Amino acid sequence: MVDTTLNVNFSIVLMGLSLHILIWEKLPDWGTWFNTLIANLPKPLAYLYDAWHCPYCFGFWVALMLHLLTGQYTLLSSEVMPAYLGAAALPIAWFLDALVGALLILFGSLLLKAISGPALTGHQKVMAFKQAQMEKSN
Numbered sequence: 001m002v003d004t005t006l007n008v009n010f011s012i013v014l015m016g017l018s019l020h021i022l023i024w025e026k027l028p029d030w031g032t033w034f035n036t037l038i039a040n041l042p043k044p045l046a047y048l049y050d051a052w053h054c055p056y057c058f059g060f061w062v063a064l065m066l067h068l069l070t071g072q073y074t075l076l077s078s079e080v081m082p083a084y085l086g087a088a089a090l091p092i093a094w095f096l097d098a099l100v101g102a103l104l105i106l107f108g109s110l111l112l113k114a115i116s117g118p119a120l121t122g123h124q125k126v127m128a129f130k131q132a133q134m135e136k137s138n
Contacts, residue, residue: 007076013104016062020055020109055109056102063101067094074101 027034038049052058063074073079078097081089 008104009072009074009076010104011072012063012066012070012074012101013108015066016059016101016105017055017108017112019062020058020105021112024053024058056106059102059105060098063105064094064098067097067101073097074104 028038038046041049052061067073073093074097078093078100081093083089085092
């Protein structure tokens with residue numbers, strides 16, 4: 001077995017994570033138009049919206065779609081599959097690459113949530129302190 005360096009392209013992961021944040025965390029809070037749109041979706045599409053709330057589930061499908069649209073791989077080693085796989089090599093590469101993309105999207109989502117909690121708490125404490133200082137000076 002030959003040791004190779006692991007080359008990772010984070011473009012698909014960043015695009016997928018950005019889409020996940022936009023669709024499930026930001027758009028529902030930007031007025032009522034998006035929630036109305038989701039409420040009026042046909043039942044199968046409404047089910048997919050609910051089911052894909054999970055970053056891993058959404059991440060797999062969005063990584064696969066972004067790969068098909070851009071031709072990029074998350075794991076650059078997936079571009080060259082063994083010859084003995086024949087015609088199955090390309091679908092296997094896409095599937096495995098989408099799994100890696102999904103895992104990284106899940107990791108990114110969890111990391112952002114872990115960072116944002118303490119950051120938000122710290123910001124709220126600073127704002128409360130500033131407000132208290134302003135009230136003391138008045």
